[in-house]
Amino acid sequence: MPPIIETSNLRKIFPLPKRYKDLILHPFLKKETIALEDINILIDGGEIFGLLGPNGSGKTTLIKILSTLILPTSGKAFINGLDVTSHEEKIKKMIGYVVSDERSFFWRLTGRQNLRFFASLNNIPPSKIDSTIQELIRLIGLEKEIDNVFQNYSSGNKQKMAIIRGLLTNPRILFLDEPTRSLDPVVTHNLRSFIKEVLVEQTGKTVLIATNNMQEAEDLCSRVAIIQNGKIKKCDTIKEIKNIFVGKKRYVLMLKSSLEEIQARVDHSYLKNKVVNLGHGVSENKFIFLTVEIDMKNESISEIIEWLVTTGIKIESCIHQELPLSEIFKRCINA
Amino acid sequence: MKFLNGASMPDIIRNLKKPFVFLHKDIINESSYKFAFVTQLLGIFFSVVSLYFLSKLVGKAALPHIQPYGGDYLSFLLIGLALFGYIQVALNSFSNCIRNAQTLGTLEAMLVTQTSIPTIIFSSSLYSFAITSFRIIVYLLFGALAFGLNVRSANYMGAIIILFITIICCSSIGILSASFIMVLKKGDPLSWIFKSLSWLLSGVYYPVSILPDWLQKLSYFIPVTHSLEGMRMALLNGYPMRDLFSSILPLSVSTIILLPLSMFSFKYAVRIAKINGSLTQY
Numbered sequence: 001m002p003p004i005i006e007t008s009n010l011r012k013i014f015p016l017p018k019r020y021k022d023l024i025l026h027p028f029l030k031k032e033t034i035a036l037e038d039i040n041i042l043i044d045g046g047e048i049f050g051l052l053g054p055n056g057s058g059k060t061t062l063i064k065i066l067s068t069l070i071l072p073t074s075g076k077a078f079i080n081g082l083d084v085t086s087h088e089e090k091i092k093k094m095i096g097y098v099v100s101d102e103r104s105f106f107w108r109l110t111g112r113q114n115l116r117f118f119a120s121l122n123n124i125p126p127s128k129i130d131s132t133i134q135e136l137i138r139l140i141g142l143e144k145e146i147d148n149v150f151q152n153y154s155s156g157n158k159q160k161m162a163i164i165r166g167l168l169t170n171p172r173i174l175f176l177d178e179p180t181r182s183l184d185p186v187v188t189h190n191l192r193s194f195i196k197e198v199l200v201e202q203t204g205k206t207v208l209i210a211t212n213n214m215q216e217a218e219d220l221c222s223r224v225a226i227i228q229n230g231k232i233k234k235c236d237t238i239k240e241i242k243n244i245f246v247g248k249k250r251y252v253l254m255l256k257s258s259l260e261e262i263q264a265r266v267d268h269s270y271l272k273n274k275v276v277n278l279g280h281g282v283s284e285n286k287f288i289f290l291t292v293e294i295d296m297k298n299e300s301i302s303e304i305i306e307w308l309v310t311t312g313i314k315i316e317s318c319i320h321q322e323l324p325l326s327e328i329f330k331r332c333i334n335a
Numbered sequence: 336m337k338f339l340n341g342a343s344m345p346d347i348i349r350n351l352k353k354p355f356v357f358l359h360k361d362i363i364n365e366s367s368y369k370f371a372f373v374t375q376l377l378g379i380f381f382s383v384v385s386l387y388f389l390s391k392l393v394g395k396a397a398l399p400h401i402q403p404y405g406g407d408y409l410s411f412l413l414i415g416l417a418l419f420g421y422i423q424v425a426l427n428s429f430s431n432c433i434r435n436a437q438t439l440g441t442l443e444a445m446l447v448t449q450t451s452i453p454t455i456i457f458s459s460s461l462y463s464f465a466i467t468s469f470r471i472i473v474y475l476l477f478g479a480l481a482f483g484l485n486v487r488s489a490n491y492m493g494a495i496i497i498l499f500i501t502i503i504c505c506s507s508i509g510i511l512s513a514s515f516i517m518v519l520k521k522g523d524p525l526s527w528i529f530k531s532l533s534w535l536l537s538g539v540y541y542p543v544s545i546l547p548d549w550l551q552k553l554s555y556f557i558p559v560t561h562s563l564e565g566m567r568m569a570l571l572n573g574y575p576m577r578d579l580f581s582s583i584l585p586l587s588v589s590t591i592i593l594l595p596l597s598m599f600s601f602k603y604a605v606r607i608a609k610i611n612g613s614l615t616q617y
């Protein structure tokens with residue numbers, strides 16, 4: 001089966017407006033910014049693929065190119081084998097796009113009037129429009145507010161409207177640009193399980209989700225591309241990304257002794273370059289916390305415990321600490 | 336069954352409904368500004384009343400330049416204003432719609448739907464055309480009642496054909512200026528120049544024959560001149576089709592040139608906006 005979404009050497013360079021001074025002094029000098037550079041991704045059907053990157057890294061630009069709203073500067077992008085620059089109409093029938101911009105609704109209309117309008121533009125048969133809308137507002141949870149004027153909605157409810165609109169056509173492919181922005185934790189959790197269980201596992205949709213929320217990527221995505229300054233730094237499953245970048249395990253040991261004593265002992269031992277952090281706990285002043293990182297293959301924590309015991313330092317507890325994704329993200333980006 | 340661009344019959348029926356979906360949305364939207372909506376209706380009333388006082392001033396005075404149009408200045412003026420109402424909408428409404436959608440941010444959201452750009456811009460201007468039609472019907476009714484606008488022997492078919500071609504012709508210029516707005520966001524030179532020249536030269540308030548010779552020659556190149564001339568001949572003098580031909584021909588020729596040009600330029604403008612990534616900018 002061919003991939004549902006494919007890009008090859010996709011580049012986007014935006015022209016930038018010139019200042020008056022430059023218009024006069026350098027009329028032919030081009031000012032531009034590189035938003036995407038040589039993006040190559042393959043996304044299979046039924047996959048939740050994450051675009052993970054800091055602000056201004058090019059996530060929205062990539063999604064807009066795939067939704068035919070921005071033309072790439074060079075390179076190719078295909079949706080279901082169709083080139084996005086030449087099969088606009090066919091592609092628009094396959095995709096749903098959840099924008100991160102709340103300006104995209106008519107603010108003086110009610111939520112329901114807005115949805116009816118966009119449903120008609122999406123060629124949903126008039127007899128099905130109301131039932132489709134009703135079902136989605138029940139699923140997303142907007143029944144109470146749906147007949148209020150859009151401009152009075154809270155940010156979270158505006159965001160819910162964007163999600164409902166993206167789902168109106170029951171599209172095969174969904175582009176979600178920061179879908180849980182401004183949603184509360186409960187709604188966020190519900191939406192994530194809705195995306196994962198209903199949209200993908202039950203109905204087999206393909207989802208491309210742009211986010212700068214690590215937890216979201218970890219909860220949802222089968223694979224992620226970490227993107228920065230328009231370049232893909234890493235593209236793999238989260239587990240693989242963790243392994244490649246880490247290859248190390250972290251432990252936090254809670255010790256009972258004075259900080260100075262431990263510091264002195266550690267400084268003169270083989271442990272010295274394995275220590276990530278040593279100090280008092282934030283709330284637990286009685287104990288000293290020692291964070292160490294060891295090689296996953298060649299070393300084990302028991303050696304360290306043994307050494308501590310032989311030097312007479314009391315160990316209260318020892319826990320394995322998962323390297324947080326944010327840490328991995330930081331390392332990817334600084335690599 | 337497949338039609339142009341591979342559209343099937345249900346596609347075409349759906350597209351015929353879309354203008355009304357837009358109209359419905361715009362009526363809800365516009366009428367939610369209650370004060371503006373009411374003043375807009377009041378405005379129609381006021382301009383009609385001012386016409387009434389004008390009619391008291393001018394009365395049935397015989398103006399030599401008006402003789403070719405049946406001799407009644409108010410009827411002459413009323414037809415001119417009515418048609419120019421449509422012309423203005425055709426010139427302005429498309430770029431206004433684009434500008435509006437840019438500032439509201441809804442342009443992108445509409446463009447990502449399964450509705451083509453021509454359908455979107457045509458449909459979003461429907462509200463302006465509807466309001467103008469309402470205004471013009473009030474004008475004409477008032478004219479008929481208050482000062483005997485006499486169109487009983489008019490060639491209605493001819494008038495409708497001229498109105499239709501005029502709207503398409505001026506819409507082409509309107510779409511050309513919408514292309515400027517699509518890229519530049521503000522400050523389109525085209526419709527402004529065209530509108531000012533038309534006010535001056537095409538004979539809305541006075542017949543072209545009153546202008547100096549060289550301006551008369553210039554006015555011949557403005558399509559609106561032929562619209563007004565043809566419309567008055569059809570409504571006031573009841574000219575048969577064959578005599579309206581001299582107005583319809585230049586009007587049609589300019590339409591045949593302008594319409595494809597405007598479609599092409601609009602497509603090109605959307606392309607530029609997609610290259611600049613500026614569909615949501617304003």
Ligand SMILES: Nc1ncnc2c1ncn2[C@@H]1O[C@H](COP(=O)(O)OP(=O)(O)OP(=O)(O)O)[C@@H](O)[C@H]1O
Pocket residue numbers: 014015016033034035053054055056057058059060061062212611612613
């Ligand atoms: N229309 C445009 N014209 C010029 N530059 C643009 C345009 N749109 C985006 N950019 C630039 O392209 C880069 C990528 O922007 P983009 O909006 O894709 O980032 P993002 O990853 O979505 O960020 P965020 O997480 O803040 O939404 C940025 O440097 C931005 O300034």
Ligand SMILES: [Mg+2]
Pocket residue numbers: 059060061100177
């Ligand atoms: Mg973004």
